[in-house]
Amino acid sequence: MGTFQITGGKKLKGNIIPQGAKNEALQVICAVLLTDEKVTISNIPDIRDVNKLIDLLADLGVSIQRQGPGSYSFKADDLNLDYMTSPEFKEKGGALRGSIMIVGPLLARFGKGFIPKPGGDKIGRRRLDTHFIGFQKLGAKFRYNQDESFYGVEGKKLKGADMLLDEASVTGTANIIMAAVLAEGTTTIYNAACEPYIQQLCKMLNSMGANIKGISSNLLTIEGVKELGGCEHRILPDMIEIGSWIGMAAMTGSEITIKDVCYDELGVIPTMFRKMGIKLERVGDDIHIPAQDHYEIENYIDGSILTIADAPWPGFTPDLLSIALVVATQARGSVLIHQKMFESRLFFVDKLIDMGAQIILCDPHRATVIGIDKQVPLKATTMTSPDIRAGISLLIAALSADGVSTIHNIEQIDRGYQNIDERLRAIGAEIVRLD
Structure with a gap:
């Protein structure tokens, strides 16, 4: 079983090219x-x-x-x-x-x-x-x-x-x-x-x-x-990977440009991340995310907290709900994450709670995240990746955490992300693959 060892708290910078979908x-x-x-x-x-x-x-x-x-x-x-x-x-x-x-x-x-x-x-x-x-x-x-x-x-x-x-x-x-x-x-x-x-x-x-x-x-x-x-x-560029890099930039306060994203095929994905307070701009067919020390989740016009839920296209894809959840842990404000399609996809939140995130798992489909606005960084810990999307979310959390984290069962991440450790090192991440 393979393992990633990640030293968190590093700001990343540079260009990243998404893989094929x-x-x-x-x-x-x-x-x-x-x-x-x-x-x-x-x-x-x-x-x-x-x-x-x-x-x-x-x-x-x-x-x-x-x-x-x-x-x-x-x-x-x-x-x-x-x-x-x-x-x-x-x-x-x-x-x-x-x-x-x-x-x-x-x-x-x-x-x-x-x-x-x-x-x-x-x-x-x-x-x-x-x-x-x-x-x-x-x-x-x-x-x-x-x-x-x-x-x-x-x-x-x-x-x-x-x-x-x-x-x-x-x-x-x-x-x-x-x-x-x-x-x-x-x-x-x-x-x-x-x-x-x-x-x-x-x-x-x-x-x-x-x-x-x-x-x-x-x-x-x-x-x-x-x-x-x-x-x-x-094949189109992978919109799930593009969403993952947007979330990673926000969590680590990094300036990243995602190249050649086929922006017109991304649907509501950029809009949803903007609702979470993440600044991103379209530059030609690239997405540029400037470094942000803070990002604030929008509320509804009556003041109630935002709900982010998955839905069939052109709704928000369920594969990015795990990313939205982990990004919310360091935001200013709160959000309800509603995973309608799969009843076990939110069970990885216990790992984030161990790292210091404030999350209430309401039931198998819903979790309320109280963002801590980067007042206290997440703590490094040892985790095991249960599936592809939870795995990349835990990796993003580890990149933002204070200290050295370990993620086991990275074969799950490798199922969906190509040479991810090499590509992250190229933009400044400190990540080591251990067999």
């Missing part, structure tokens, strides 16, 4: 299974979850060539579908939540797709019903082996259908889209997720020959086509 990468890499022609994808982040998915596709028979840093070509023209029932596949697929999104393209192109119950963050229930109900609407038959926790869908000829998703699941929407693009007839998806990741997937599929309309809305209309071809696609 992890969540988009997991979707568009699975989409290469929809064609036997070459697909080239650039700006792929070099992180554990994405690398595991690339390895899984290689084992499935996809020909993969590295074109350069972050750039790969994929050609799925000679797949071994029997691999999906092998013990090795069950082990590898079960270790990666993103593996669920290979099912839709395999079902569309080959009439069957299998996957073990996927792993991932321990942040509460993340059910898969939306995926499989959508496949069934398209005419596939679903089966589940409870003893082996193994899912399967089969359907020789999918047909378009009208469907209302029971939740605006990002991965569920992506999976159903990839199944529907090769289905016969028209598919309409109501309550579809419309995050930038989904928009990017749809644009990529259209460049391959798909016919998807309603991109960026909650209603998608898909006219099925007989086959798809190759394409070239570039």
Whole structure:
């Protein structure tokens, strides 16, 4: 188990370039299974979850060539579908939540797709019903082996259908889209997720020959086509990482410029951090955060404390609530953090309380943070990262704390953040990786 040792209290300064978006990468890499022609994808982040998915596709028979840093070509023209029932596949697929999104393209192109119950963050229930109900609407038959926790869908000829998703699941929407693009007839998806990741997937599929309309809305209309071809696609910068760097700059009182952020794709993220008192300005397609000794959380116009809650896009992404929470601990003022989607994602706050933060955990979904306005720095401590987003939040807390902190289980952070220790050292952080 890897460990970070962080000496806090250092002001950082410089430019940082965000990696490619992890969540988009997991979707568009699975989409290469929809064609036997070459697909080239650039700006792929070099992180554990994405690398595991690339390895899984290689084992499935996809020909993969590295074109350069972050750039790969994929050609799925000679797949071994029997691999999906092998013990090795069950082990590898079960270790990666993103593996669920290979099912839709395999079902569309080959009439069957299998996957073990996927792993991932321990942040509460993340059910898969939306995926499989959508496949069934398209005419596939679903089966589940409870003893082996193994899912399967089969359907020789999918047909378009009208469907209302029971939740605006990002991965569920992506999976159903990839199944529907090769289905016969028209598919309409109501309550579809419309995050930038989904928009990017749809644009990529259209460049391959798909016919998807309603991109960026909650209603998608898909006219099925007989086959798809190759394409070239570039992944957006990771908006979760961009939000993480904004929070880090505020907590450490640092002056940082985040380069090439694709600002127009960030939605309400800059606005939400401004509500927390963080000064940030757009400079071309960069975000500049000046050094701030203090930042003050806005109240509502009647004087009541601000609530920051997650919501489907274009609402505030749940992946940044942990960042907002840790940033609030050093703000002037109070805020209620309401994590609606996952019931275990706030349980890391006990580590922040140990560091001196004033937080009341109301229930599994809500926490009230009383900001201490940097009057007393957080205290260094020893922590363990429970998941990706809590892990980066604890790392940000450690960078602002007084003394030397230790974070164990940093493999969780590595799942979502590329070479994070090297990139932080480049702007002045004192962080050491220990094996």
